[in-house]
Amino acid sequence: MKVEAILRINGVAVPVEIEPHWSLLRAVRDAVGLTGAKEGCDDSECGACMMLLDGEPVNSCSYLALQAQDREITTVEGLAAPGELSDLQSSFLEHGAVQCGFCTPGMLISATALLRRTQDPSEEEVRIALAGNLCRCTGYGAIVDAVLATAAGRAADSVP
Amino acid sequence: MSASLATASTVEQALAQLAAGARPVAGGTDLVVGARQGKAPLPERLVAIHRLAELSEIRESSTEVALGALVSHRRCSESGTVRDRLTALADACAIVGSIATRTTGTLGGNLMNASPAMETGGPLLCFGASVTLRSAAGSRSLGIDELLAGPGRTTAASDELLEAVSVPLPPAGTGSCYARLEYRRQMEIAIAGATAVVTLANGEVTDARIAMTALSPAIGRAGEAEAALIGSGGEPDAIRRAAQALAAAASPISDVRASASYRRAMAVVIGRRAIEAALARARGEWVPVPASTALHGGVR
Incomplete structure (x- = not known):
């Protein structure tokens, strides 16, 4: 059964409805619609899903989305303002x-x-x-x- | 039953969840990955313990270091006291997975998942560490040797939570090292590993503790190897006999990463490197942390 949660992504608080067992990667891609982070191995080996959690890198494919509540999530989309590059x-x-x-x-x-x-x-x-x-x-x-x-x-x- | 995840705000809440059948998740670097790989499905009922600040502390006294179960590999390897006094543990924590794994993965998770290839088990065993297990009924203390029961198995009951690992500080004149055989330098699982903790007094080895990793069903000490070193001056011949005794005590398996015979042959090499580096550190010589990388290219 899906539960309601708020994920703070790239400075924006986004309400989502997700399954308790969903990974952060799945929540960000499927529930939020930010597809910059990729699903490669889905196994913490390849790093294509890497996001920052409170500024530190995490394999989002293997981190439970509900554990990311109340923390600052940064995806590649958040590295620079829209249309700009870092x-x-x-x-x-x-x-x-x-x-x-x-x-x-x-x-x-x-x-x-x-x-x-x-x-x-x-x-x-x-x-x-x-x-x-x-x-x-x-x-x-x-x-x-x-x-x-x-x-x-x-x-x-x-x-x- | 549908899946659920409760986030504990207090240890008591976590213990109540465990008593009701939930399984704990901290960093998830073993639990969630294991589920993806099909080793074991994700437990239906989870209790997230990552916010329990009291399990995240490193407490130091003049006699011991108490590491909370949620201390990450990275924090452990960056602790000055761990690097200076419990160097083998810093060696081990500094080579777990990648930076992301070391930042997210916890000491408690590494121990309680009880992989025979876990990095932290050998150093903690050799330093004589003990764990505090707590349930709603009370707390108990267990040695690492009493905790680890076999591949993926501990003696903890399902309603017990690992709170902290207490590591006594070894006496002056002690040096230690954890070394592993690896095919690549990061994102590796030990093919064979060895821990050596040696104490020197007036050039003589007065105490030696040697353990094997990924060479037996559970991390274990090799008494014959220790006996070969104690009373010696750490000469090459004593080191060689100790390393051979370590290999003789091993009961390795063949799997996708190495054959049993290769693991046993490499136990001699890795055991020797760990002992040499521990002796060097005991003499006050500088060996970089983590030792493994340097040992593969350096100490022969």
Whole structure:
């Protein structure tokens, strides 16, 4: 039997009716209609479903939607204002870090969380942060470059 | 019966739900994934315990660290006291799954799911940790060895909730390490793992605790391996005999990740790496946390 809940997604409180056993991914895609986060493996292996929960990355395919109530959920749609791109998203385009695109929303979410934690990550730190995100096009080199370039760009911008 | 999920605001509420047949869910990284993989369907009746602040604390005293059941792998591995004094536990927590898994998954969940390949069991067993199990009827304390009963099985009753894990701080001169054999560096499950906790006094090993992971139906200590080290100076020959004794005590299975004979052969290698790194740390030498990554490319 469906239950009523309120999910706070990208700064907006959205009332939903969901089954108690639904994953956060299913609630966000099917009940809210935000389809940026993808269902890849549905098994916490591939990271295509990655969202931020209170700013930290979570595999939304394996997290129960009702446990996300009263917490701040961020999906790829919330990384920039509508019609705009974050510096990280622009960097992905500049570096050719998007091939088929299926992993991209998850990559962007994991990298966004990393760059909030660490202003100047090493390549090793970037690779560890993205270890839970699989790219079946195997375009990891460009993805890592795009994240490192974003960090470098922010560092340059912050010089007075 | 239709599915339900209640969110507990107090431990008492959670215990009442458990007594009525609900199963607890914290991070869901084992429970929900297990249901998706078809290992076990998601229990119809769930009680979410993730908001119980009293189970999320790390309490430190001069003699022990008490880790709440909801402490995530990430918080555990980032704790200064855990890294300094219970280093093997930091090694273990730092290599569970991915950052998302480590942020969401909890120490309590790792223990109560009782996988023979769980990372935290070996270190907690070797440090002599105990758990507090609580039901509506009262609380009891159990050693890790008394808790883990076999693959996916514990001795906890279904109405008992794991509240906290108490880990006594080892004496000065102690070094520890958890190392695992892995095919890749992240998002891995131990193929074979070993924990070593050694105490040195005047260059002599006065205490040694060695446990195996993914090498037996439940995490267990290897007494013969410990005996091979105690009284030695940690020389290569003593380390070799201890690692061989660890492998001899193993009862590995063959599965999709490795054959039993390969696991047994690798137990010698992983056991040696864990013991060497624990001895190095006991001598005050620096070995990075987590040790596994460095050991695969570094210590031979």
